[in-house]
Amino acid sequence: MDDAMSEELYQAIFSRRSVRKYEQGGLDAAALKQVTDFAASTRPLFPGIRTETRLMGPDDVNGIFKVAAPHYLAIYSENRPGFEANAGFLLQQADLFLSSIGLGSCWQGGPKPVRGMRRLSGLDFVIMLAFGRPAEPAHRERAEFKRRALSEISSLTSEPEILEATRLAPSGMNNQSWYFTGGEGTVHAYAARSIMTEEMNRINVGIALAHMWLAAGHEGRRADFTLDEGAGGSAPRGYSYVATLRLGPKGA
Numbered sequence: 001m002d003d004a005m006s007e008e009l010y011q012a013i014f015s016r017r018s019v020r021k022y023e024q025g026g027l028d029a030a031a032l033k034q035v036t037d038f039a040a041s042t043r044p045l046f047p048g049i050r051t052e053t054r055l056m057g058p059d060d061v062n063g064i065f066k067v068a069a070p071h072y073l074a075i076y077s078e079n080r081p082g083f084e085a086n087a088g089f090l091l092q093q094a095d096l097f098l099s100s101i102g103l104g105s106c107w108q109g110g111p112k113p114v115r116g117m118r119r120l121s122g123l124d125f126v127i128m129l130a131f132g133r134p135a136e137p138a139h140r141e142r143a144e145f146k147r148r149a150l151s152e153i154s155s156l157t158s159e160p161e162i163l164e165a166t167r168l169a170p171s172g173m174n175n176q177s178w179y180f181t182g183g184e185g186t187v188h189a190y191a192a193r194s195i196m197t198e199e200m201n202r203i204n205v206g207i208a209l210a211h212m213w214l215a216a217g218h219e220g221r222r223a224d225f226t227l228d229e230g231a232g233g234s235a236p237r238g239y240s241y242v243a244t245l246r247l248g249p250k251g252a
């Protein structure tokens with residue numbers, strides 16, 4: 001993905017919203033190709049994990065909280081440590097892309113592909129986005145985001161611009177199940193532990209990390225994700241470690 005595209009995605013952070021009403025007619029083949037080409041160009045959080053995305057129609061998907069849309073973009077993954085956050089990181093780039101070209105999208109945590117489509121080339125289904133032409137506003141004003149204050153999701157005093165873009169990330173049931181610690185140039189990301197929503201909470205953190213990476217790029221900073229053994233041991237109470245972001249200096 002080039003810098004111009006990542007800047008487009010960064011700008012979409014401040015106006016995107018979930019769309020749950022779609023026009024009946026599907027997108028034409030050229031528009032769908034634009035979406036699948038984009039999905040093939042997304043950057044992974046953990047490049048060692050094999051994933052694949054698959055375009056689906058309404059008959060391929062069922063389950064609770066299903067948003068009726070003409071199209072769905074599902075992600076499948078190898079089951080390796082970090083796969084949930086990696087899937088969230090990849091598909092959030094598609095969510096922002098769809099918003100940036102005026103289409104609507106909505107993450108789908110409840111629905112699943114129908115039986116027989118839950119595995120693909122040896123990979124397991126993780127999560128999907130509904131998308132299509134919106135029949136309700138696909139954008140909102142910045143003041144309309146309902147999110148927790150930065151002080152509730154982070155102990156960091158540095159990197160305010162990057163954390164602000166992160167704070168606005170969407171999450172399942174808007175639970176904002178993330179916490180960030182660290183210092184100048186380092187951000188450790190944690191997911192709230194849960195019996196019911198552990199996997200979704202880790203997907204949510206991947207989504208937030210996608211916003212963090214795009215914000216770093218906007219600031220002209222290099223962003224590398226690593227796993228830091230030390231940070232794993234010092235997780236805040238009730239949270240488990242996901243990943244660490246190392247930020248380069250401005251303009252380097």
Ligand SMILES: Cc1cc2nc3c(=O)[nH]c(=O)nc-3n(C[C@H](O)[C@H](O)[C@H](O)COP(=O)(O)O)c2cc1C
Pocket residue numbers: 016017018020064065066067106107108109110111169170171172173174200203204207
């Ligand atoms: C992992 C994940 C799963 C979600 N699952 C659903 C879902 O099954 N049905 C739905 O209507 N919305 C779903 N959402 C959308 C959230 O409810 C929405 O992102 C959140 O309330 C914030 O609102 P916004 O996206 O308009 O900013 C999901 C979001 C995420 C990130």
